Amino acid sequence: MTISEVIIQVGDVDAAVDFYVEVCGFDHVRTIEHDGARVAEMDAGGQRISLVPAPQAGVRLALASSDVVSTRRRLKRMKVAMDADRPEDVEGGSWLPFTDPWGNHLGYWQPPG
Numbered sequence: 001m002t003i004s005e006v007i008i009q010v011g012d013v014d015a016a017v018d019f020y021v022e023v024c025g026f027d028h029v030r031t032i033e034h035d036g037a038r039v040a041e042m043d044a045g046g047q048r049i050s051l052v053p054a055p056q057a058g059v060r061l062a063l064a065s066s067d068v069v070s071t072r073r074r075l076k077r078m079k080v081a082m083d084a085d086r087p088e089d090v091e092g093g094s095w096l097p098f099t100d101p102w103g104n105h106l107g108y109w110q111p112p113g
Contacts, residue, residue: 001063001064002063002064003047003061003062003063003064004048004062004063004064004109004111005048005049005050005062005109006044006047006048006049006050006059006060006061006062007049007050007052007059007060007061007062008020008049008050008051008052008058008059008060009052009053009054009056009057009058009059009060010051010052010053010054010057011053011054011055011057012053013031013038013039013040013051013052013053014038014040016040016051017031017040017042017051020042020049020051021042024044025044026042026043026044026049027042027043027044028040028041028042029041029042029043034052034091035091037052037053038053039051039052039053058105060104060105060106060107061104061106061107062095062106062107062108062109063106063107063108063109064108064109064110065096065108065109065110066110067110068087068094068095068096068108068109068110069087071096071108072086072087072096075096075098080098080099081098081099081100081101082096082097082098082099083097083098083099083105083107084096084097087108087110092111092112093109093110093111093112094109094110095107095108095109095110096108096109096110
């Protein structure tokens with residue numbers, strides 16, 4: 001199992017970039033526009049971190065999957081709470097969101113190809 005990405009929800013992307021660079025030592029890779037919002041991509045020692053704007057703070061974990069359709073079937077058999085009826089096609093791949101028993105938002109990420 002590998003972690004594809006850690007997503008940190010922040011109130012101010014630019015301020016968050018400064019914080020995570022100065023306090024945590026992350027490298028700022030780039031800031032992009034995604035679905036009308038600015039998203040900062042960071043590198044934390046080889047781990048991809050994305051800082052995304054959100055009204056509430058939170059952390060999401062994206063796990064890597066080579067086949068989100070099969071992964072969805074496995075999660076359904078295990079009666080895992082699904083946040084979507086099917087994997088979502090998003091820029092750069094497919095996203096299968098789900099929630100753990102404590103309400104944390106997780107997902108499986110399948111890159112294109």
